[in-house]
Amino acid sequence: MRLRPLLVLALVAVLLAGCATDRRADALQKTLDDYSTALRWDSIVAGATFIEPKLRREHPLSKFEIARYAQLRVASYEVQGTLPGTPDTYRQVVRIGLINRNTQTVRDITDKQTWRWDAKDKQWWLVSGLPDVTQGD
Incomplete structure (x- = not known):
């Protein structure tokens, strides 16, 4: 009978860990969606x-850099x-289509993005920086 409370305690710990993982995955998806929306509908600098x-x-x-992004x-x-x-x-890895406002090209x-989980703030942060828009220049 002593084993039963330990088994229940272990099961509760596993369930709580699963909930935390789900919350973190949900936070990641929301962050990725918000980031792509900021770039698409606001500006790269908003990212x-x-x-x-x-x-x-x-x-x-x-x-x-701000002036370059504003162009x-x-x-x-598109996530690749x-x-x-x-x-x-x-x-x-994301493929980003860019239009130059001046030349319309x-x-x-x-x-290539790297995101890191901040357990203290319960937030995903971009640690790879904004896209390198000089590729192919």
Whole structure:
């Protein structure tokens, strides 16, 4: 009979861990959706709010970078696949279609994103930075 309380306790621990994992996965999906929406419907610079705060402070966008991003509009955002990560990281490859506002030329770039889970803030942060829009220039 002593084994039964231990079994119940172990089952509860497993269920609680599963709930935490589900919440984290839900938070990841919401963050990824919000990020792609920010890039598509606002601007690439709006995506900077998703960058891990310490990295944002250490590497703020320059006026030149902001001006370069302002020249571009995101026409398409397609997740191509995921890459192996750890339980606290998520990596994905995204093809982004860009339109130059000045020349109306269209080109695609590949963005390899790394997202990291912040257990303290219960938030996923982009740690790979904004897309490199100079690809192919």
